Amino acid sequence: MEFDQAGANALMDITPRPELVFVRGHGSWLEDQSGKRYLDFLQGWAVNCLGHSPAPVVEALTRQASLLINPSPAFFNLPAMELAKRLTTASCFDRVFFANSGAEANEGAIKLARKWGQLKRNGAFKIITFDHSFHGRTLATMSASGKAGWDTLFAPQVGGFPKATLNDIDSVRTLIDDDTVAIMLEPVQGEGGVLPASKEFMHGLRQLTREHNLLLIVDEVQTGVGRTGQLFAYQHFGIEPDIMTLAKGIGGGVPLAALCAREEVSVFQHGDQGGTYNGNPLATAAGLAVFDTVNAPGFLDTVNERAQQLSEGLLALSDKWGMKGERGLGLLRALMLDRNDGAAIVEAARNRAPEGMLLNSPRPNLLRFMPALNVTADEIDTMLAWLDGIVSDVRK
Ligand SMILES: *Cc1c(COP(=O)(O)O)cnc(C)c1O
Numbered sequence: 347m348e349f350d351q352a353g354a355n356a357l358m359d360i361t362p363r364p365e366l367v368f369v370r371g372h373g374s375w376l377e378d379q380s381g382k383r384y385l386d387f388l389q390g391w392a393v394n395c396l397g398h399s400p401a402p403v404v405e406a407l408t409r410q411a412s413l414l415i416n417p418s419p420a421f422f423n424l425p426a427m428e429l430a431k432r433l434t435t436a437s438c439f440d441r442v443f444f445a446n447s448g449a450e451a452n453e454g455a456i457k458l459a460r461k462w463g464q465l466k467r468n469g470a471f472k473i474i475t476f477d478h479s480f481h482g483r484t485l486a487t488m489s490a491s492g493k494a495g496w497d498t499l500f501a502p503q504v505g506g507f508p509k510a511t512l513n514d515i516d517s518v519r520t521l522i523d524d525d526t527v528a529i530m531l532e533p534v535q536g537e538g539g540v541l542p543a544s545k546e547f548m549h550g551l552r553q554l555t556r557e558h559n560l561l562l563i564v565d566e567v568q569t570g571v572g573r574t575g576q577l578f579a580y581q582h583f584g585i586e587p588d589i590m591t592l593a594k595g596i597g598g599g600v601p602l603a604a605l606c607a608r609e610e611v612s613v614f615q616h617g618d619q620g621g622t623y624n625g626n627p628l629a630t631a632a633g634l635a636v637f638d639t640v641n642a643p644g645f646l647d648t649v650n651e652r653a654q655q656l657s658e659g660l661l662a663l664s665d666k667w668g669m670k671g672e673r674g675l676g677l678l679r680a681l682m683l684d685r686n687d688g689a690a691i692v693e694a695a696r697n698r699a700p701e702g703m704l705l706n707s708p709r710p711n712l713l714r715f716m717p718a719l720n721v722t723a724d725e726i727d728t729m730l731a732w733l734d735g736i737v738s739d740v741r742k
Contacts, residue, residue, distance in 0.1 A: 562589075571636065679714070
């Protein structure tokens with residue numbers, strides 16, 4: 347099949363895309379227009395937590411689409427109410443606001459913290475965030491992010507996001523002043539290269555926020571909904587945050603996000619927060635199907651078994667090729683390369699024949715793995731074997 351160049355040209359050129367058009371997907375496999383198949387360890391950037399077009403999500407969408415798609419957020423609907431109950435029952439939070447993307451949920455978290463600061467903390471508004479963090483692509487969430495170069499891109503930034511260093515509690519403490527209202531972080535920095543916060547650091551943050559009457563906000567857009575082997579990553583650390591955001595996995599590929607907060611912090615007044623699509627029954631029905639699958643007995647045990655297998659396999663590759671080890675939590679893992687050939691490996695994996703493989707290199711010396719949570723043991727073995735061959739080719 348001819349590549350539709352006119353179609354490609356009609357889209358804004360926001361990223362270098364290969365001349366590939368994907369037409370169908372199932373589980374851990376994607377298929378392009380030419381019929382070539384790809385083993386997918388990207389899954390839409392950790393979005394398709396049950397793989398491509400999983401049956402429970404397809405069924406929920408089909409059923410809900412024929413019943414009711416969007417009555418407007420000014421009215422209650424059943425899937426939104428059900429999913430909010432599931433999330434609050436399974437977590438330390440009491441209230442949920444549904445949104446459509448991670449950035450929008452984080453934007454909501456920032457607004458909620460500032461509102462709380464106005465009501466309870468004399469107008470304190472600063473939110474301490476971290477170098478190399480990623481919170482989204484709206485102006486405020488870009489300003490909250492610690493990505494190099496983002497401070498000047500689209501300047502001026504939204505103010506009030508001083509940056510600390512992950513796992514360095516003193517770097518946080520020195521930034522706290524009377525205007526500080528919250529500390530916000532990813533429990534595992536995803537885009538930053540799969541860097542987990544340490545348990546000690548998380549405990550230090552919870553203690554510091556209690557001492558200074560600050561909110562602790564966890565951005566679990568990438569780590570939430572089973573990705574790290576717990577339903578929510580904060581549960582690994584034995585702390586309870588005040589606010590949590592979810593997106594990516596929560597919709598299993600369908601645009602859905604959530605802002606979760608404790609009762610005392612849920613201070614939005616009528617008119618403060620909204621959005622046309624928030625909590626629409628189509629997306630929340632998909633969210634329910636995902637949640638019930640991930641929360642079913644035994645599901646997370648299997649995630650942890652696969653994570654162990656992936657971790658050991660990556661470590662073996664690292665030893666064989668003289669790389670720098672692997673790290674991560676659950677099925678969010680990274681292989682640290684000993685040189686900057688991440689992009690070359692990603693490209694060679696995609697071009698592999700007859701079947702290709704989709705990998706990600708968020709930094710030149712690092713590969714990131716975020717397979718479907720229901721990836722099979724065979725698929726992990728296949729990925730590891732192919733990766734070994736690809737590294738061998740690239741480094742010949
Ligand atoms: C992907 C991501 C976001 C942004 O989510 P979008 O749905 O792309 O807006 C925010 N925070 C983290 C930690 C992410 O990984």
